[in-house]
Amino acid sequence: MRFAICNETYPNWPFEKVCEDAAAAGYHALELAPFTLKEDPRELTEADALRLSHIASSFGLEILGLHWLLTKPTWFHITTPDALQRKETAKFGQHLARFCATTGGRIMVWGSPKARNTLPEWEYEDAFKRAADSVRAVAEEAGKYGVIIAMEPLGRKETNFLNNAEETIRLCKMVDHPSCKLHLDVKAMSDEGKPIADIIRDSKDWFVHFHANDPNLLGPGMGEVKYEPIISALREVDYQGYLSVEVFDYSPGPENIARKSISYLKEVMGVE
Template sequence: MSFRFAYCNETLAPGRTFLEQCDLIASLGYTGIEVAPFTLADAPTDLSQADRAELKNAAYAAGLEVVGLHWLLAKTTGFHLTTADAGVRAATAERLIELTDLCADLSGSLMVLGSPQQRNLEEGMSLETATDHAAEVLKTVAPRLEERGVTLALEPLAPTETNFLQTCAEAVALAERVGSPRVRLHQDVKAMVGGESEPPATIIHRYPQQTAHFHANDANLLGPGMGDTDFAPILTALKETGYDGWISVEVFADGPGPIETARLSLEHLKAVAAKV
């Protein structure tokens, strides 16, 4: 099998049009782009159908596939997944529905739900209640996901980032509670390294059927190959479990600069993939 590699656009967005981002990502050898909505507009409803067609065509012209969206609630106010405020939960469900439509209109097929600040437990709230609230929101969104053919992938994050959904087991349990084939698991290397008690390869082998998407990064927040994380067992596990989705590089630190980071990340992933 061969892996498909995409790049998350937010580090390349400043000072560049979406077309320029696509051309740059394609020139580095990636075949997909994963989009942070805040790099396109303040809100999905700010983008007309003509705008969406133009963005989709920009990716197509560059030879890229739009993988989907991530950082769904980043740089927003008034949204929260687990809050006690029913009005905010309803608004959050509506925003996720709007993002589902945006994703589908861009020809994307998945959305990664991370956004730790918009899911953290409020003071005094129990994990059980927070899970009830999250399930309520996601059950509201699920029919639109199913209608538009978009998968919402729940992203566990380490305890340093959030106090809700810290492990793949917790994300899978929430997805099962929602009960939609379009709500599944997302796996992220830095999160697994920082939040799980077992190596990433073990976690990958445990949830092959539930995993819809994968983010590649180092525990140091840079790209693959730019720290101590060994990607050989990770890619081997993905191959052994028959993972056929995208592997998107998502970085958070500046390092040698965004372009060089994107280049080195893909170079390392391809070199490792050639040996597994």
């Protein structure tokens, strides 16, 4: 397992400075949020992707992929009955898949709670099928470039759709494409009412990426969640991907968050 950190941890920092600090802190890769790269991510180009990849590699970093995919524009949606809206959402997802591949990234974490919420008047199973169809359209394009869509369960305070790993795996099965897998996030799993280590074991055949954080919105080791059983379970299932630090409360400062998080993870893992 290697260490990564999400670029929005460094709000408004130049990308070169983000790379410099992440590398100095000991991270191996960055995970990018498209809305931080351009006001309208639909305008992200191949040249942008190559520039970011070149800068990251100059600091010895990889770009592992993307997350926070549907934050901007705000009207994207995958469960809506509006066919045109879903079509435009899938088109944007396909664009991001190509962009991701050009950066050298191979993972696209699909969270975006507001872009999947269902309304009471919608039949859940109908919305579920619409979501599967939308994701499949993106996975088919992503698969051409070796990119995997990693669907993310999220807590009940954030969304009313896909609140646990089991239900998200059901969606992945309905998508039925090798480029659609599962993503696990410690903050989100903390809402399931099931031990995180058990979720990891039960999801071992599906998850391809992992976010390290805490329900208090800070990094690993900066809250109450103990990572010893989490790391043990990840090792038990032979997880070979990244431990990617994703926080939502930036108040301690990016340098502080980056260093405290990786220091704690290394301590728990018994590595230097």
